[in-house]
Amino acid sequence: MPIRPEILAAIGFLGILSYGCRAAGFFLMRYVAITPRVEAWLRAMPIALIGAIVGPAAAKGGPPEWLGLAAAVGLMRATGNDFIAVAGAVGLVAGTRALGF
Amino acid sequence: MASQTTIPPFTLAGFRAGLAASLVLAPGVALYGLAFGVMASARGLTGPEAVLFSAWLNAGGAQMATLAVWTDPLPWAAIGLTTVAMNARYLLLGAALRPWFGPLPAAQAYPSLFVLGDGNWALALREHAAGRTDAAFLAGSGTALWLSWTAATALGHLGGQVIGDPQRFGIDFMLPAFFATMALAFFRRAGGIAPLIAGIGVAVIVDRLVPGPWYILSGALAGSLAGALRRADPA
Structure with a gap:
């Protein structure tokens, strides 16, 4: 079995969350400081x-x-x-x- | 905003320097990739699914933690929150890159962040501190580790298929064993034992009271808040 649609959707979703964490800290530092x-x-x-x-x-x-x-x-x-x-x-x-x- | 608006170089030479420097980290990353492949196989993921998982997330700790709550049908909220909880530390790593990467064009800075990880972040900041400011270093070192991680996942999955039953050879214990070794590295950064104790205590109690994987997130929230509260001084 190659790639099931539900698994593909889950991986896509988790990857967006992961990249979001990587990019968000960099992006937000432009506007706010981390206390x-x-x-x-x-x-x-x-x-x-x-x-x-x-x-x-x-x-x-x-x-x-x-x-x-x-x-x-x-x-x-x-x-x-x-x-x-x-x-x-x-x-x-x-x-x-x-x-x- | 930044006081200095000097745009750092972003060159092929910098990328290559990153590739070369990260070779010391590649075997360790490959080991975790192998283990993730074996565990993904034990959880019933196909080879292409496991490889896509690693290629697209590129986040070892989060991928392993997600496997710990991976059931059929998929608990979408739990896997999403687990991924965010494990990757929340990237907020700090990304924030620390702001002074260096801030002046870069977005088309260079944001793709570089895709391969941002604990290891190559530390390498890159050391490089920067040594006065070598080529920003492509991060992308180069991250790309080498991404390749290592993804290829090792494929190999690990093959191995997992050969082993078959995860109870054999104690393969089902690989996940806790890896987390126990990872704990030592994260422990030093957490500032004290309170987050670990609170995390374990709350998770054990919630696990007895609430069905499903919610004990993991309850413990993570309680433990991390314990870490935040222990920091009493506002400076």
């Missing part, structure tokens, strides 16, 4: 969003998922390498699941 509070709000958004995705997933998961998240953060801090962190975490989850946890 420190708004800047702090925008800066905190990605980490809050990531917490909101990962937190409930961890709460619903079991020991393999908890171990995996700890491994991802630990390996990333230790090595600074995304690939090692993700591969190690995913491998650990697959392994502990295979052991029947």
